[in-house]
Amino acid sequence: MNSSSPRIAIVWRGDREARRTATTQNNRYHRIFEELAAVGLAPEPAVFDEEFADEVLDQLLQVDAVLVWVNPLDDGKTRAVLDPLLRKVAETGRFVSAHPDVILKMGVKEVLYETKHIGWGVDTRLYRTAAEFREALLPRLQANGPRVLKRNRGNGGQGIWKVELVEAPSAGTTSVQVLEARSGSIPETINLDDFISRCETYFEDNGCIVDQPFQSRLPDGMIRCYMSGDRVVGFGHQLIKALVMRPPGSGSQPLQPGPRIMHPPSAEPFQTLRTKMENEWTPELLSTLDIDSTSLPIIWDADFLYGPPDDAGNDTYVLCEINVSSVFAIPDEAPPEIAREMALRLDRLSVNPDKISRGATSHI
Known part of the structure; x- marks a missing residue:
């Protein structure tokens, strides 16, 4: 490998031991490492956790580009620390994919x-407040049948619900059957008001809920x-x-x-x-x-x-x-295309180690 080859950090979540022992071959991204090297780039592992975020930042400020595989939600952990870190790296001119601002779009x-x-x-609705959600959901279910509700950020089916009326509202109560897309979930019959209350946390931190018709x-x-x-x-x-x-x-x-x-x-x-x-x-x-x-x-x-x-x-x-945020597993044809696209982006941006060290290039 040429010493002037652009360095590409591949970021994924792990603990201190995973960071210490990470190589280009002992992880599920090994094909991507291989293909990046095949096109003349110098990939390296950059295992991330909040515990040693400063250490990861120091590493990323020494490379030319960053590729990130970190879920928005993972065993209670979010990207609240990682995303500002990646913005700092991008502001110095280093290429970051996917950039947090692009993820938010x-x-x-x-x-x-x-x-x-x-x-x-399709017929898609957006609720930005719990009050708006509470007012609109029952009429939507009555008029259009089963709906699928989705919290704005998540993965693994968390916060994605199929909701349908069990029976017509009576005596001031409404029962619905709900099923979350999370693995292992089973249907549940619940009072609609209780279900809406359960979802109110989705509006925290400027969150929202998207509402789509169930696809038969x-x-x-x-x-x-x-x-x-x-x-x-x-x-x-x-x-x-x-x-x-x-x-x-x-x-x-x-x-x-x-x-x-x-x-x-x-x-x-x-x-x-x-x-x-x-x-x-x-x-x-x-x-x-x-x-x-x-x-x-x-x-x-x-x-x-x-x-x-x-x-x-x-x-x-x-x-x-x-x-x-974290697209994996991928088809066998994808790793060489990832490497081709990475090399093309760096070429288009005229990125090289000297320009990067001076922060000469900025990129979203």
């Missing part, structure tokens, strides 16, 4: 509301469209069981999802979706959110459910989430 559930006019959108084709599976910048680098199709109710009489144990089957970007069943993502929807996303294409994450994904067939009987697609 496209990696939150609010993006479903902001982009509902794009071809992937959910049992047909979810398509995860993996993107590197503005190019599709693969697909994953999974028969998910989150928010799928068990048939009556089939027991009460949580349903288990099927495996996610990975496909290359050339996979024939997904070419319509690929064309829409590359030629229509991603450019519209950038325009709507005022994001420059050079600020798109090095790796991100858009999760789609099947919508109702169109008039010609063709599949339609409904966006249910964009993942930016």
